[in-house]
Amino acid sequence: MPTAGKLLGAIFFAALAYLTAELFKPSVPEGTSFGNFSLYVAAIGLGSGWFVMGPRAPEGGMAQAISAGLQAALTTAFFALLGFGIYLMLGKALRKMYKGPFEAITGVFELMVENLFLVLTSPQVMAALLVGGPLCGIAVHKLVRRR
Structure with missing residues (x-):
């Protein structure tokens, strides 16, 4: 059932996820094609909110x-890393870089860990997650409590 808390949570965390995705892009090696990466991450943030x-x-x-x-x-962040890992694995699998399905599945987790290290070494992304998340939580809480 839709509520004000769910709607506000979805809006705030979609915006936070979009901002975080934009902050993540400079930490990725040059030449990486992102496409609609920020919008997909915003959709994950919407669901999380x-x-x-x-x-x-x-x-x-x-x-x-x-x-x-x-x-x-x-x-x-977890589901964005998982989705990005699956996307990268599918690209590698289509180029026949894996010997079998089990190797491709483990490749998802290897790619997740690689991208996790990129997230952990980016102070802007960490600040967005560790400061922005609680601030969005406080904002949603305050706005829902104000009736």
């Missing part, structure tokens, strides 16, 4: 809002 932050927006106090915001931001 709707399903993770939204239901918990009106509950508890400030600590729960911070916790839910951080969890929504990290959930977005």
Whole structure:
């Protein structure tokens, strides 16, 4: 059932995810084609805000809002890394770079770890996730509580 918390969570975390994706792009090696990467990550953020932050927006106090915001931001990051890893693996698989399906599946996780290191070494991306997530959580909580 749609609620104000779910709608606001979806909007705030889609915007945060888009911003974070744009901040991530300079840390990737040159020549990487992104296409609609930022929009896909924003869609993941939208889902994370709707399903993770939204239901918990009106509950508890400030600590729960911070916790839910951080969890929504990290959930977005995880699924973005997973989706990007699958996308890169499919590109490699079509170029016959894997010997079999098991190697391709493990390739997804290797690509996730490679991109995770890029995220962890980018202070802008880490700040967006670790500061922006809780701030979005607080904003959603405050706006939902204001009736």
